[in-house]
Amino acid sequence: MSETFVHRLRVRYSECDQQGVVFNGQYLFYYDVAVTELMRARIGPYREIVERGFDIVVAEARLRFLNGARFDEELDIAMPIHHLGTTSMIIHPVFRVGDRMIADGEVRHVWVDPATLKKKPMSDELRLALSG
Template sequence: MTVFVHRLRVRYNECDQQGVVFNGHYLFYYDTAITELWRDRVGPYQETVSRGFDIVVAEATLRYRSAARFDELVDIAMPVAHLGTTSMIVRPEFRVGDRLVADGEIRHVFVDPSTLVKKPMPDDLRAALSGSA
């Protein structure tokens, strides 16, 4: 299975006074991309929650390499780099064409949605996500 890629267009209000995407928006972009990865590989996210599983961000690291600007198309590659017992790591890459704009590592922990207590990842989700690297 190939790495999932989500494409979005930079909106004017996402840019700062220098005319580039404000750094905080990359986490919003990532959130959109993880939702679309989930929809593509697992199904609607709400179905996972209704089964008693949710994911929360435990750690996020982003490195800014160059600037994305208004109206550019940003492709967000979403390789799942690690699937642990209760966690997963995604190493997103944000690109405009061939130019690397930002990259990083986001660690999610699987939890019970009502208690937020860690719980093991179900086998069917592991199988669906393991092909995303």
């Protein structure tokens, strides 16, 4: 697979809970931003991917929380693509603040036709862009 894409964002105050750390549900929102930016970096704007007749949906998501990111910290989200199947893609996101591991996990996506939302094999063009 290709070099791991990393997206950086800054934790906003409104994303933190009463303990002063990022609320656990927020990490899937962060992941969604990172996967959109991964697609932009490797393939192009997400809108253009959909216009080409492809979309992805999350089929399964698992996150493991190890630490808490806090307000105003810069959170790096590494997005290594672990698997490219015929209609699926698995990413193992790793969330870090500096050297401190915050969370990691596995997200399985399924490629679909945007009009019908039925599974659709990924094109060779998409596969090449995501693997190379």
